[in-house]
Amino acid sequence: MVEAINVRKSFGAVEVLKGIDLTVDAGEVVSLLGPSGSGKSTFLRCINHLERIDGGEISVNGELVGYRRQNGRKYELRPRETAAARRHVGMVFQRFNLFPHRTAVENVMEAPLFVKRETRAAAKQQALDLLDRVGLADKAAAYPAQLSGGQQQRVAIARALAMRPTLMLFDEPTSALDPELVGEVLEVMKGLAAEGMTMIVVTHEIGFAREVCHRVVFMDAGVVVEAGPPQQVLTNPSHARTRTFLQKVL
Ligand code: ADP
Ligand code: MG
Numbered sequence: 001m002v003e004a005i006n007v008r009k010s011f012g013a014v015e016v017l018k019g020i021d022l023t024v025d026a027g028e029v030v031s032l033l034g035p036s037g038s039g040k041s042t043f044l045r046c047i048n049h050l051e052r053i054d055g056g057e058i059s060v061n062g063e064l065v066g067y068r069r070q071n072g073r074k075y076e077l078r079p080r081e082t083a084a085a086r087r088h089v090g091m092v093f094q095r096f097n098l099f100p101h102r103t104a105v106e107n108v109m110e111a112p113l114f115v116k117r118e119t120r121a122a123a124k125q126q127a128l129d130l131l132d133r134v135g136l137a138d139k140a141a142a143y144p145a146q147l148s149g150g151q152q153q154r155v156a157i158a159r160a161l162a163m164r165p166t167l168m169l170f171d172e173p174t175s176a177l178d179p180e181l182v183g184e185v186l187e188v189m190k191g192l193a194a195e196g197m198t199m200i201v202v203t204h205e206i207g208f209a210r211e212v213c214h215r216v217v218f219m220d221a222g223v224v225v226e227a228g229p230p231q232q233v234l235t236n237p238s239h240a241r242t243r244t245f246l247q248k249v250l
């Protein structure tokens with residue numbers, strides 16, 4: 001589903017990703033751990049066409065990110081092609097960024113209506129189904145300000161699912177939440193994982209990584225330090241850098 005080969009990315013003179021290799025299979029749930037500044041968000045943004053990479057290659061669903069192969073050559077995608085490719089990827093951020101003047105159901109309907117040009121009735125029915133799926137059937141008419149942070153984040157997940165993505169990227173989806181609201185969001189993500197969604201989750205929730213993820217990838221300073229099943233990386237890490245990090249977050 002995702003194949004990243006030797007991905008490099010610099011901001012000015014600072015190289016932030018120094019040759020990242022990562023393969024994620026369809027249906028796999030991978031958590032990305034690492035200290036602040038190690039390049040986790042940048043890597044997710046590269047996968048989702050939000051940053052242009054300087055070296056290496058990323059493909060999603062067999063299609064190159066940012067480029068199209070034709071007659072053995074690589075051509076840069078045009079903005080329309082990029083927009084089309086991005087529809088297969090859903091992303092959820094630490095900050096929910098819901099439209100404040102639209103209700104929950106209107107937030108979820110937005111992309112199907114205006115990007116996919118679905119009918120209003122179809123978009124609304126799907127949005128109501130998605131809100132039900134994240135446990136918010138009774139909040140369809142609520143405005144973001146009337147919802148808790150956990151509820152807003154669940155609306156944001158429903159909104160990301162509305163484009164029927166085949167890959168979901170989560171960038172610290174619970175980091176901005178009060179501790180008592182973290183569980184309800186992780187439950188929704190756990191449900192998605194159980195349904196077979198392919199997911200890459202940047203998180204400091206070690207319990208979630210251990211319980212739900214098939215694989216844990218530990219990044220530091222722009223490289224993948226180690227990767228493997230949770231019981232291996234979290235319980236018996238082979239690198240000192242991983243051990244030091246885990247001691248801080250556990
Ligand atoms: P993480 O998500 O692991 O905390 P980030 O990917 O956000 O790390 O950041 C990695 C490094 O890249 C940091 O040093 C950060 O300051 C830098 N960085 C991220 N985005 C930009 C940007 N748009 N311009 C310049 N530097 C950036
Ligand atoms: Mg980050």
